[in-house]
Amino acid sequence: MQQNTASFDAIVIGSGIGSLTTAALLAKERGMRVLVLEKHFNLGGQTHEFKRKGKYEFDVGLHYIGGMDRGSGKAVFDYLTEGRLLWQKMPDEFEKFVYPDLEFDVPSDGKLYRQRLIERYPAERAAIERYFHDVKAAATWYSMGHLGDALPAALRPLLKLAFRWKGGLAALTVEQYLERHFSDPRLKALLASQWGDYGLPPSQAAFGMHALIVTHYWRGAWYPVGGAKQIARAIIPVIERLGGQVVSGKTVTEILVEHGRATGVRTIATLKPHRPPVDYAAPIVISGAGAVNTYLKLVPRHVDIPFRDRLAHLAQLQQGTSAISVYLGLKASPATLGIRGENHWVYSGYDHNRAAADTSFTQGYYLSFASLKNPQARSHTAEIITFAKYERFAQWSDGRWKKRGDDYERLKQDIAQQLIDRVERRIPGFAALVDYVDVSTPLTMEHFQGNPRGEFYGLPATPDRLFQPWTGAKTPVGNLYLTGGDVMSPGVVGAMIGGVKAAGAMMGPFGFFRLMKTMAEAQRRTEQTGRAPASETASAG
Incomplete structure (x- = not known):
């Protein structure tokens, strides 16, 4: 010692x-x-x-x-x-939600976002307007709920009382809130499209956490220069x-x-x-x-x-979610394919709970182009992320980084190719841009970040x-x-x-x-x- x-x-x-x-x-x-x-x-x-x-x-x-x-x-x-x-501002339409028969561009303006939803789902107008009011309140109460210990001890019981009286929305699950107020299953799925930003599907995530994410992007999104x-x-x-x-x-x-x-x-x-x-x-x-x-x-x-x-x-x-990230070096700018730097949330169906439980990597993915967000980028890159279960990789958990064996490396490359092929079907020409592939799994997160089971x-x-x-x-x-x-x-x-x-x-x-x-x-x-x-x-x- x-x-x-x-x-x-x-x-x-x-x-x-x-x-x-x-x-x-x-x-x-x-x-x-x-x-x-x-x-x-x-x-x-x-x-x-x-x-x-x-x-x-x-x-x-x-x-x-x-x-x-x-x-x-x-x-x-x-x-x-x-x-x-x-900070570099991302495009005004900084997110794209993609479903089998639906695409929705999210604008950098909360009021415009609300208006677009109403135009697409006019029968749900009252529920949409209430939702935009409720997410603001729920985000505030969820934050306050985590600041109780920042108050003097004498005031903490008062915060808990106030939360029970006024903050109940924040303690619902996302699914409970959406089922209570909306009818259209496509709209319910659309509103929960960003669940990957907090790592839990609607049946598990707190509505207050969901509200924090939604309101966080009401003025758009930025990336560090x-x-x-x-x-x-x-x-x-x-x-x-x-x-x-x-x-x-x-x-x-x-x-x-x-x-x-x-x-x-x-x-x-x-x-x-x-x-x-x-x-x-x-x-x-x-x-x-x-x-x-x-x-x-x-x-x-x-x-x-x-x-x-x-x-x-x-x-x-209550085990958190982990993910697989496929890191891609590109031969040329993805702007040649019509990409402007926006994020893509792509789902094969409208059931996010099923997507979270799936182990086949076919239910959905998130696609990001950091090189289009960063004006100082010297080469072009993309990243495909899909949520994954730790159990799929647990048999290699005793191995060391870069030394977990050929079977592990083959599995990583197979998953990467599946995801590249899925992006190619949506964005023709994408696969031809790929010059380099690297893959991280829940074991990578566990090794480098020390997170239990590679939780994100x-x-x-x-x-x-x-x-x-x-x-x-x-x-x-x-x-x-x-x-x-x-x-x-x-x-x-x-x-x-x-x-x-x-x-x-x-x-x-x-x-x-x-x-x-x-x-x-x-x-x-x-x-x-x-x-x-x-x-x-x-x-x-």
Whole structure:
């Protein structure tokens, strides 16, 4: 056993957007020297990219983000990156929902979206108008339901009472809401087309989570200029300038706990696990590894976690969704085929619950063209994603990355070819553009991200996720905190706000809300002066 002698005020596990957000805010607002430890050899978690053949760059988890013209999400990004992260607006019709006898283009305007639905389904006009009112309310209440622990303890029961009185919509499933208010099965399917953005079909997903996604894109969608990797590249220098350090290739195997308080972490070298473990000490530990990994794997069994058994049972009972991603390097621009950079959600039928349960990879897929979203892309790429069951790949789970055998590689290539053929049937000429193919499976997610069973989004966004103790930023272990999507909501922005929540938990009463106010005020000053807030944050330490 080796002890690292460097001195840090806090250690953050993982370099995803939630972890980097917490680290940057602690550095900027508290002057803390933060050590960030990342398992992967690439930094950024689900916002990292990888390159193949020296020219094809692929994003792994960020495909589009809403609200990057103004608002709280933009304010947080600008504050964390000190204005260095730029955004490219996607086409006005940024999504295409495709069914056997129906195609629908989603516009970058919530009112126009509503009007198009009414024009197509005039008999459902009243239900559609009510839906657009209800998703706004449900999104607000779902967010508030995850912010209960950001309030002083005396106010939390009042929030629960208010939620039961006014927030019931958020705790319905998507299916319950749609069945209650709509008649046309095609319209019900159409409204749930983006279920892949939160990883659960209508029968399981909370309507509040669905509402967050719908309202998130009412002003359209954006993509980072330079690609998803620019997010980590813009935040990490802020952490390091203020005395912190961000290290890749370090797998945290245990959170060290003494007398009920976190005191550091134990690590191994990811690529050379046979080397002696190295311990890092700090008075505060923040885990971005997710609630299940943190409580069931990293916190030692002898440490009392009152809800550990309940969480373990839930993890078995409510397993999240994983996916297969087919990464394609293209010989020429997909614009030659009429693609403008929009996303395509393509389904072979109108039953999303059946699509989620299917194991044949024929029920649907998501198609994205990152190179058309990124004005700095030097070569063209596409990505086809379809949801998958972990069990299909479990027999190879004991193998190592890139060394799982010929049968595994053949299965990956067979699935890739099936999906390419399906896209070709819709977009003739697509297959001829393909120059390079790479495939990730649930085992890839499990290996690199550490997600149980390769789950894409962490804790499933079901109705009973609300008000659970394992979604809180504070933990039963002293000086141990959680950050990321599991303390707020799935997705990049959800994980980022979860990072703000974690930082706020260390800043006294209403810490989260004071941080959000600070960032909103910085955004207003930037809009007035045209200058990013770099100068004021440079002296925060």
